[in-house]
Amino acid sequence: MPTHPRPRGPKPNRMDPDQLLDAAQEVFARDGLRAASLRAIAKQAGCDPALIYYHFDSKEAMFAALLARRFPPIQKELEALSAPEDPRPTALRLWEVVRIYHRNLKDDPGIRSLIRGEIVHGAEGLADILQERIRPIMMAVKSILDRGIALGELRADLHPLLGTFFLVRMHLEILDLLPTVLSRLMGLPRDRAVETGLQAWFDLYWRGIAKDPSIPLPPLPELSADVNATKETHP
Amino acid sequence: MPTHPRPRGPKPNRMDPDQLLDAAQEVFARDGLRAASLRAIAKQAGCDPALIYYHFDSKEAMFAALLARRFPPIQKELEALSAPEDPRPTALRLWEVVRIYHRNLKDDPGIRSLIRGEIVHGAEGLADILQERIRPIMMAVKSILDRGIALGELRADLHPLLGTFFLVRMHLEILDLLPTVLSRLMGLPRDRAVETGLQAWFDLYWRGIAKDPSIPLPPLPELSADVNATKETHP
DNA sequence: GCGATGATTCAACGTCTGTTGAATTGGAGC
């Protein structure tokens, strides 16, 4: 007697589209957009591949939904930070940029590799979506650099767009590559690689863009400390 | 009468394995290692996919052969440059590093994306090959930084491995991403993006690592000038 | 209780992939 393998119909606890996105994010993080298969995503989510097509139009639509879930918070934080009335020195504000990126992207290699991959080998449909998401968060950083130049804290000959590109891209490269490069290629431990690398990077970067590099950096808050605890070190 | 589509047997001009590598390089450059298919490579080379298996053991072996063709010259140039008796100031020697990388990798996005991709999602077999190729060329750069510190030209607290990582990775990111980011995301022209970006980057980097950042950079030779014409500007 | 609707699975499609074994042929050596 052939047992019907699995009962069809809705499960006891229904599948939220967000759960599918969680699974997709995990698989994308492991394999990248192209290599990630819908079957692998379905297995990760514990459902049939066809269910994905009930909630999303296609694999690309799933990627777009992932972007739509991840980017607006980053954009909101960055735009708040780049408000011109912020009285903090430029160094601190740029460090806040780093912290915002870090909090939002450090645990999501999938999104990172997706973004980079689509910029390099951009499929047509996704290019517009990407531009719409990335442009505002680059412009927010750029406006901080613009203001730093106007205030005389940064070199007058600094190219603000290039400065933005350098800061952000190196941050993401540190997340993506530094642990592996240090451990696999150099035999060093990888546990503190990201924090050490990011601090060294920001120090180098600041010297590179500051009008007077001999002025040392002010004390910077911890990378992953809570956003509401910028002043208190102990409760 | 069914025409035998193509005559079998050897062609009038035989296929050099190097020609296959050329084709593979081109396709890898377009599509990346995973997405590049042997059928696409064969079409690019004008032969049958099976011929690839006559000259190479597998797709991975083809990739390894590509590395073996591209890296030894870079390694040789860098090791000659890092000889401790070189009397030039550290800034000039580091700029030579940039030029060596540039000459050898600027026209080969395939190799670049392959290396990076394999570091991020490293397949087991290729990881060792990569390490064997990359480690020496990173150590050569590191030894220049080490010497710069010892001579007092660079900051004493500079971490040489991180400094190497920053210099090289940002160079490759400028090649891979800057033109696209500037044009597609910002609407700027992309033709001089790489040269402008690289010079701005080296300027920033040098300020970041120099012991005395207020000393300006010496005049630097052109990026792509011939390697034998470092002194003579006119014959 | 019943029918509609929404959520889920099954099975299959056509296409592409890396890879292999057998068939074929041009040219070199004798």
Place this chain on the structure above:
DNA sequence: GCTCCAATTCAACAGACGTTGAATCATCGC
């Protein structure tokens, strides 16, 4: 001119892929 080998192609394999249409079941409104 014959033989042999090296180089090339053909045809096919088994598996994975994205995607779709139909079938199934659970639950809700009535």
